[in-house]
Amino acid sequence: MSANESAIGLAADALETPALVLDLDAYRRNVRRMAEYITGRHGLHWRPHMKGQKAPPLALEAVKAGAIGVTCATLYEAEAMAAAGVASILIANQIVGERKLDRLARLAQRTPGVIAATDSLTHARMLAAAVARAGGALQVLIEVNVGMNRCGIAPGEATVELAGEIHTALPSLRLAGLMGWEGHVLSFDDPTKQARIDEAMTALTSSAGACRAAGIPIGIVSSSGSGTFRMAAPLPGITEVQAGGGVFSDLNYQKWGLTEHEFALTVLTRVVSRPATDRVIVDGGFKTMSVQHGLPKPQGLAIKNLALSAEHGTLELAESSPEQPAIGSLVSFIPGYTDSTVCLHDEMCVVEGGRLVAVWPIPGRTGRREWAS
Ligand SMILES: Cc1ncc(COP(=O)(O)O)c(C=O)c1O
Known part of the structure; x- marks a missing residue:
């Protein structure tokens, strides 16, 4: 049993700290906002990315709210989601390495709704070889480079050629479609951002059109x-949206334009020392709160500076205050980036109406044998 499982039913301020805390009501409102916009307003499928959410109950919540399934970054996330009962799982990364490929092929046998990504014939042949060893079939999406210059085959002719090879020469692979991630436009401001999203989506949807024409x-x-999804979803030709982390929101997503969402995920810390009237030390440092894409922000405290060492957060108060916050009191932080904060934790403390109602394990970065069985 984890430290906080024994606190289920208690008020949230009884939690052992540092703790990753999900406000279930705020999270569900964010889920409804995304589902309503993507599926209700634009008639698209929603396949939220779980790379930053990780905990399988969150996938089940999204599916209950109308998501068609989930997107995952790793095979291990996908295995955890499948074990929890999610039927349709896109792994939006190239799985490579023979043992891992075999594991993927076995996962697809158990969960036929698994879809793997590929961006080259060399890799597609590796997928097909794994399927041949395991038996069965595997759905694939071709990842198209829509400008991010990470993975992805060039749009247009190159995509059509690869799609043709998979479709005709690799019968154990079922070509389900195309994907593209416009991550390179995140930090642009309007109107440049909209124009760059338009370009990226045109690269993707015109490649789909060229495949169909062939x-x-x-x-x-x-x-x-x-x-990006609020600007991308109204564009023609997309069938589904991978936006995921907005269900939590954070300082980064807010900066990237997701201003209507609530901060549903926070990190709860406790003051452990008051060495000076303008200095507060909490029990959360960079092993608890990510500094990737920006520092977290304490709620309800005006500060001049925040420094994170491994297990300490050092807050320099804007105005000296010898009494408050006192040793033992709680300081809650809004993460700079939830994606790189969640993965620092083994569990998520779920709070509803001010009480701890559940503790959800967060699958790690390595594959667990029980999920792969
Ligand atoms: C393939 C892919 N799709 C979508 C996203 C967006 O995910 P989120 O909505 O959680 O920021 C990412 C983020 O890195 C990604 O890699």
Whole structure:
């Protein structure tokens, strides 16, 4: 049993700290906002990315709210989601390495709704070889480079050629469609951001059109994240949206334009020392709160500076205050980036109406044998 499981039913301020805390009501309101915009307003499928959310109950919540399934970054996340009962899982990364490929092929046997990404014929042949060893079939999406210059085959002719090879020469792979992630536009301001999203989505949807014109069926056209989907979803030709982390929101997503969402995920810390009237030390440092993409922000305290060492947060108060916050009192932080904060934790403390109602394990970065069985 984890430290905080024994606190279920108690008020949130009884939690052992540092603790990753999910405000279930705020989270559910964010989920409804995303589902309403993506599926209700724009008639698209929602396949939220779980790379930053990780905990399988969050996937089940999204599916209950109308998501078609989930997107994952790793095979291990996908295995955890499948074990929790999620039926449709896109792994939006290239899985490589023979043992891992075999694990993927076995996962697809157990969960036929698994879809793997590929961006080259060399890699597609590796997928097909793994399927041949395991038996069965595997759905694939071709990842198209829509300008981010990470993975992805060039849009247009190169995409059509790869799609044709998969469709005709690798029968154990079922080509389900295309995906593209416009992550390179996140930090642009309007109107440049909209123009760059338009360009990226045109690269993706015109590639889908060119495949179809060549007689290759393309069902899924998947794209977009929490910092772009509100601008991408109205564009024609996309069938589904991968935005995920917006269900938590954070300082970064807010900066990237997701201003209407609530901060549903926080890190709860406790004051452990008051060495000076303008200095507060809490029990959360960079092993608890990520500094990637910006520092977290304490709620309800005006500070001049925040420094994070491994297990200490040092807050320099804007105005000296010898009494408050006192040793033992709580300081809650809004993460700079929830994605890189969640993965620092083993569990998420779920709070509803001010009480701890559940503790959800967060799958780690390595594959667990029980999920792969
Ligand atoms: C393939 C892919 N899709 C979508 C996203 C957006 O995810 P989120 O909405 O959680 O920021 C990312 C983020 O890195 C990604 O890599």
